[in-house]
Amino acid sequence: MSKTILIVDDEKDIRTSLTGILEDEGYQVLSAASGADALESVRQDLPDLIMLDIWMPGMDGLETLEKLKALFPLVTVIMISGHGTIETAVRATKLGAFDFIEKPLSLDKVLITVSNALRMKELRVENEELKRVVGNEYELIGTSPAIAELREQIVRVAPTTASVLVTGENGTGKELVARSIHYYSLRSDKPFIAINCAAIPEELIESELFGHEKGAFTGAVAQKKGKFDLADGGTLFLDEIGDMSLKTQAKVLRILQERRFERVGGTRTVTVDVRIIAATNKELETEIRQGRFREDLYYRLNVVPFRVPALRERSQDIPQLVPHFVSQFYRREGREPKVFLPEALESLKHHDWPGNVRELKNIIERILIMSPGRQITPADIPELSPARGAADSPDIRPDSLFVPGTLREAREGFERDFIIQKLEENDWNISRTAEIIELERSNLHRKIKSYGIDVRK
Structure with a gap:
């Protein structure tokens, strides 16, 4: 026109x-x-x-x-x-x-x-x-009481400068909460910088956070600004803060107290104004008792605690989450959207979703890609794990809940099975799998090696 x-x-x-x-x-x-x-x-x-x-x-x-x-x-x-x-x-x-x-x-x-x-x-x-x-990307989708309360907390806390600690299981949307806080804050026109503390090797985490001077170590051919530098005036999101070493925790605590730091290999003090939002799926109180997390840092971060509910606690939001993910997918792919029939949406509510909202999003995209029709029916929904406590599930037996070994062994067993499943879903493509499960490729390689997973398939 x-x-x-x-x-x-x-x-x-x-x-x-x-x-x-x-x-x-x-x-x-x-x-x-x-x-x-x-x-x-x-x-x-x-x-x-x-x-x-x-x-x-x-x-x-x-x-x-x-x-x-x-x-x-x-x-x-x-x-x-x-x-x-x-x-x-x-x-x-x-x-x-x-x-x-x-x-x-x-x-x-x-x-x-x-x-x-x-x-x-x-x-x-x-x-x-x-x-x-x-703005829509950072909106929390759903009308469940848990999400309504979380949304209200965000609006109340966002305009302040208080540090926030976001807890919740993997895949619940902790980074979405952090971005939403930043979006509604007075710093929204300033940078939002995110760093996954678990995805960066210990020897590089300080350089990533604080930057380094030229010649600070082999390969440091020029000065590099760290995440604190880049987030100056805005918000720094420290994801998986529970995986940060005690040495690095001490430096982060100093920055929170003094608002200044030195780059790796440098002596000049850099002053910053950064709001910290941290997230973890770990019980930090337990980590403190076991000597793996600093108590003083915990109280610095936990000024305002947020808990993101698991998807199984808000399954009534699934009929609203699905169209949102469909819209996101087709906005990115540029195709005509498909429609989930009500009975298909209802069937999705009867699953456990151990991977939470992230798993739901991945399943929705898989269905949209693999289903030939314009309407998604229950027949198009892949077989998923049944909801916890489902009385009509023949596969769940009381004695199956009691397995030998420690919690660590059980966690590692689940992680190994999860990685194998995701590799199979992505034709054993390590780069694609790392992107989908939101893990650094090098970190995924280390886990594959440590679990003895054969990727030659």
Whole structure:
């Protein structure tokens, strides 16, 4: 659809000349001989762009511009004048004009200015749409009491500078909560920097957090800013904080206390203003008792505790989560969305979801890719683990809940089976599997090796 341009000028020759030039370029052109006519025209049909003469009898261009902006704040206006002065141009710009061109009009100048103005308007619309989409990305989906309470906590805490500790099982959406806090905070126009403390080798974590100076170690060929530097003025999200070494914990504690640090290999003190949001799936009180986590750091981080509920605790939100993931998938892939029938949504509610929301999202994407029809039925739902406590499940026996070994052995056994399952789902592609389970590729390689998993398949 071609763009509409309104020309406002009391000189008929100017209106005729500009109309011919712009129509030749494929624009639809309207015209008005006065400011009053222009206001009436805009009320009836809002154009994409207005070219407005300053010197007109009665209501002049500047007064017209002021009224246009009061009625239609987002309208784009280019001012035209045969007697341009710097003062007039400055006033027009302050009133909201996009640009100012002088008579006699240059054909090239007119076309370039019109093109720039329309492109700027498109960028503004795209930016607003991106903000809307980003806002939706950080919204917690669901109406369950647990999510409603969490959403209320976020809105209350976000405008403050208090440190936040987010706890919950893997895949529940702890980073989403952190991003939502940042989005609604007074720091939303500043960086949000995330780092997964479990995914970075111990020997590199300090460099990642604090940066390093040139020559600090082999391979440090230039100065590098760390995550604290990059997050200055904004928010730093420390995911899996429970996996951070005691040595690094001590340095993080110092930054929280003093708001300054030195880069690795450096002596210069760097001052930062960073809000910390930390997350973990571990019981930090237990880690403290076992000497693996600093108690003083825990109390520094746990100013405002947030707990993200597991999906099994909010299964009533699944019918709202599924369309959200479908929309995300097709917005990314650019295809026509498929629709989950109500009975298919209901069947999803009867599963355990040990991988929580992340697992649900992955399953939804798999179904969308593999199902040939436009409507998703219960037959399209892959076989999943039954809900915990399901009385009609023949596979769950009381004695199966009591297995020999320690909690650590049970956890490692589950992790090994989980990695094998995800590798199988991704045709044993390690890079793709690492991306899907949100683990660094090198870390996944180490786990594969330690569990003796044969990837030659």
